[in-house]
Structures are given as structure tokens and as C-alpha cells.
Amino acid sequence: xxxxxxxPTVTLREIEDKFEMFQILNEEGEVINPSEMPDxxxxxxVELMSRMVYVRILDQRSISLNRQGRLGxxxxxxxxxxxxxxxxxxxxxxxxxxxxxxxxxxxxxxGLPLWKAFLFSxxxxxxxxxxxxxxxxxxxxxxxxxxxxxxxxxxxxQKRGTKGVAVTYTGDGGSSQGDFYEGITFxxxxxxxxxxxxxxxxxxxxxxxxxQSVGKTLAQKGIAAGxxxxxxxxxDALAVYKVTKDARExxxxxxxxxxxxxxxxxxxxxxxxxxxxxxxxxxxxDNEWAAKDPIVRFRKFLEEKGLWSKEKEEEVIERAxxxxxEAIKKADQAPKQKVSELIxxxxxxxxxxxxxxxxxxxxxxxxx
Numbered sequence: 393x394x395x396x397x398x399x400p401t402v403t404l405r406e407i408e409d410k411f412e413m414f415q416i417l418n419e420e421g422e423v424i425n426p427s428e429m430p431d432x433x434x435x436x437x438v439e440l441m442s443r444m445v446y447v448r449i450l451d452q453r454s455i456s457l458n459r460q461g462r463l464g465x466x467x468x469x470x471x472x473x474x475x476x477x478x479x480x481x482x483x484x485x486x487x488x489x490x491x492x493x494x495x496x497x498x499x500x501x502x503g504l505p506l507w508k509a510f511l512f513s514x515x516x517x518x519x520x521x522x523x524x525x526x527x528x529x530x531x532x533x534x535x536x537x538x539x540x541x542x543x544x545x546x547x548x549x550q551k552r553g554t555k556g557v558a559v560t561y562t563g564d565g566g567s568s569q570g571d572f573y574e575g576i577t578f579x580x581x582x583x584x585x586x587x588x589x590x591x592x593x594x595x596x597x598x599x600x601x602x603x604q605s606v607g608k609t610l611a612q613k614g615i616a617a618g619x620x621x622x623x624x625x626x627x628d629a630l631a632v633y634k635v636t637k638d639a640r641e642x643x644x645x646x647x648x649x650x651x652x653x654x655x656x657x658x659x660x661x662x663x664x665x666x667x668x669x670x671x672x673x674x675x676x677x678d679n680e681w682a683a684k685d686p687i688v689r690f691r692k693f694l695e696e697k698g699l700w701s702k703e704k705e706e707e708v709i710e711r712a713x714x715x716x717x718e719a720i721k722k723a724d725q726a727p728k729q730k731v732s733e734l735i736x737x738x739x740x741x742x743x744x745x746x747x748x749x750x751x752x753x754x755x756x757x758x759x760x
Contacts, residue, residue: 565596
């Protein structure tokens, strides 16, 4: 008898079938995977919910501020609260976050003052001046570039022998970038402490995920880099927290990086720069994902435990509104950015001759 012919399509299906979506809470807020419940106290559960509600209000207010001309670039976050905030909640102060442009909520919760986040949106250099002891990078505008940076930061942490991890985020579209593959390959080869997130919100601007890759999952892309990969319900805060916590423990104990795909959805446009999601998304699809809302799901879970109420949620909403009001007021008080400051901040060390000439011209103009 001859040898059985190798069928690569069978091998592919075998790999893809291993990626079942990890979930703890179903859409009704019921625990369906009790053995995987994370070790969170009642107070910690309430705090996580508070952060999610806070950021939903922050998103609403940021959209309004953008429309008023008081913010510049803004990428809406509603729908992704569990993916963003539960993952950050699983981190420690010594961990580093390298965000994409939609990941402002994580770095605010990690210590970046909100008023500085507003200045970042306006393109003001003060928004990129990170306070001492806050381990975050400014949001990366180049799609996927943060993956390479995270691999480098993780290698640095590894060589220093510290117990921190480097965490970065991109979207489903970002996972099609060359920088994505370079970052996970480098970290995998070095076995450095990195956690790579693909926040699969189904559309890269207007391009549906199905057009980007015919693979069954995006998580399986980590297989080629030799790193553990997980597919998780990104609308389930407890599931996201659990896989992030496990990935962090593995990383700081020498287990190398992890790739996590969170299945989530952005309710609003890609950014506020003219994108119209009604041109490429149907109302039925929006309704399907609205039924999976991460805040509604977590609220049901906490109410069943007697940990949450309408009154408590209103308190968080009012606090968010007041703090956002104070933050935008402080951002408004920042000195107007000068062209000379823009030139000086672009380089470290001696400026090229042509920029020295331009700097001199603008400084003279600004002094008048």
C-alpha cells in the first residue's frame, strides 16, 4: 500500500477547530463556565463595572466635544469597554501599555491624566508628555506599528529581569499589517513578556473582517510565531480579564508572549473624521451586537449578586460628567502650541540645518 497523501486543508481545519471562543458570561449575564471564574472580590467587580460605565460616558462626551470643535482626532470606543477595560484591569502598575489610537481608555485607567488625553486629541505636544511613573506610550497612529514597539519594550523588560509585561492592541485590520507579523515573530523568538491583543470589531474602517482574511479566526495567526493564542468573547468582561490575567502570569514566569483575539464591536464610526458606518453596516448587524452589549451583560450579572443598582450607576455617570468637564477645562487652559515648539520636539539633539533655519524664522515671528 502506498503512503496516504498529505492533505493540507485537513491540517488547516484541525488547527482552526481548536480555537473555540472562551466565555464565562452569556448574553443574559449568566455564568456558563463557573470553573473559570476569576478571583475578583465584590469590590473589584464593582470597580470594573464602574470603569466601563465611566468610559461609555467618556465616549459620548468625547463625540459631543469633537462635534463642537473642542477635540481633534477621535476614535469612538462604545461597545469595546469589556475588551479594553477588563484587559487593563488585569495588569499591574509596572506593566507597559502601547496603545493604538482607539485605546485611550486603557491608558487613562493606567494613569494618564484625562486632560492630557484631550490634548493628545488636539495634537498638542503636552498630550504626549507622560507623567513619571505612568507606564504608557502615546497612542500610535500608524496602524500596527505598536506591535513592533511592544516587542522591543518586552525584550527590554526581559533583559532587565523585571516582572512587568508589555501589552499592545490593534484591530482586526491591524492584524493584516506587516508590523503585526514582525512584532509577534520577534517576541515569539525571544520568548519575551508581551501580550498582543487583536480587538476584532468586525470592520477595518469599512472593510469587513471576512475580506481581510479567510481564516476562521485571527487568533490562529499566532501559531506561525509559535506563541499561545486565545479567542475570547470580547463582550464578556470576566472572560477578557481571565485570559489577560493568565497571559500575564505566564509571561512574567518565563512562558513568553500570548496573542489574544477579542470578538467585539464598535457601535459608532471608525473615527469622527467623516466615516459613515451606515454605508457598510446594516441595522440588523448593529442590533445583533447591541444584544451582546458588555455593560448590559455585566450589569445583569452584578445585579443578580446584589452588587449593582440604578442609583450606583447614576453616581458613576455624574462623577464621569463632572471629571470630564474639569478635564476639558484644564485642557483649554494649556498654552497655545507654537510652531517653534513643534520643530524642537521633533528631534532630540542637534537639528538639521534646514530646520535650524526654520526654527529661527518662527521664533522671531513668535516673539513679536
